[in-house]
Amino acid sequence: MSRRTVFFLSDQTGVTAETMGHSLLTQFEGLEFRTVTLPFVSSVDKAEDAVRRINRAADEEGLRPIIFSTLVQDDVRNIVLGSRALFLDFFAAFVGPLEDELATRSTHRAGRAHGMADLATYTTRMNATNFALTHDDGNGTDYARADVILLGVSRSGKTPTGLYMALQYGIYTANYPLTEDDLEAGTLPLRVNSYRQKLYALTIKAERLQQIRQERRPDSRYASRQQVQYEIRAAEALFARYAIPSLDTTECSIEELASRILNNTGIERRLRP
């Protein structure tokens, strides 16, 4: 089956075009797409290059490509409008109604949607990231400053979730791995016990954890079915005993975990759109 090509076109990074395109395409189950991101299409020359690539894809595949565009400059957009593709124009769809509502004309200039980061934003992001780095995997001691301490067995998703929360929301995350000693004791490790209200647990299905650990240390005790089942059971018993809120990471993306933790705890994010 020929896969249709989808272009994400932007005069900036392409992150918005990718995000919006991806979220629409997931509404069409069973179809597969080839995706191409063309960022920084900010001049007539680059727009003409883009049109050549799009038309070539149309010729080669015999299927009209789909363009998700966040282009805002009229001259650039007009050129791409001439390509042989379905042009889904994010700005055209929404800028008009917004201009009416706000009684303001928009700039139509290549945006800085992802911020020319001002110093305050940069500092917040940097400090949160540094905190997450120094408080990864049970390291670091400054739990008093943590917004949240993620708790879970090895490979349950704590590190990437914490880093994402730091980078995206400016949240100070620490994470603490439950060791076998902790699990055997059946009580909260001393180091986190005084910060109970900051704890958020991540759990995971045994089968998935086994796959993940198997990738890391094939055929080890660490990756064995028995070990994985024991750890998860003991960890979940601990979470229940102390009424620590928890999320199952098995079918969740990092974005979803981060967002759910924020939503469930009511932690104030330090960075907002």
Added chain:
Amino acid sequence: MSRRTVFFLSDQTGVTAETMGHSLLTQFEGLEFRTVTLPFVSSVDKAEDAVRRINRAADEEGLRPIIFSTLVQDDVRNIVLGSRALFLDFFAAFVGPLEDELATRSTHRAGRAHGMADLATYTTRMNATNFALTHDDGNGTDYARADVILLGVSRSGKTPTGLYMALQYGIYTANYPLTEDDLEAGTLPLRVNSYRQKLYALTIKAERLQQIRQERRPDSRYASRQQVQYEIRAAEALFARYAIPSLDTTECSIEELASRILNNTGIERRLRP
């Protein structure tokens, strides 16, 4: 001046709604908005709660709120459509044309735009993140596996940029801080010299670097004007001497830096939308 309230409404994380809304609002310079994200609006009850919050904002501020919605469930969307706000409906705008083009009816089910991460995606992301963590700040030795090695003086933005590239694109990033010894020698440090084709330099304006360092170690030699100017000049001379491509991070967000590095180097990302 009363600021208008903007709601980002989603039946999932709200990341797409925030991204699209933010990128549109940046087109209206000089206006300020109060932003509220309402994620996981996935039931009639939650939709009714959302409507109450939106209408309350309308009453209190005397200005019609703006809703950026990525809601896909018809029952939920219909309820929110009844609120006293400008409803900008991402799905309504694009799903119709896509259904026609693809000759397929979309699911209209609360999506998983941010992926129920399959194991391969999860593993890629995790491995790249671990690589970035173990190869931060000159640590780690496995430069042979790095896709890119970011080079720059202390606080030039290497760490968050590298982590973002790992999380977002699955890129294996290392970063190496140029020390005073390196700068005085005026030659590439031995450790990175054999990986020249992987080097990408980050630089920054002296004034900004001074502000950043001042936040970190107030009134230190490290944060002094003279020191900062010396380091930047010496580093830029080194980049020029070895023809290492470089970006100025002063006015760039992390997203933009990551995207430009990918675009300029042609490195293949391991994660795509």
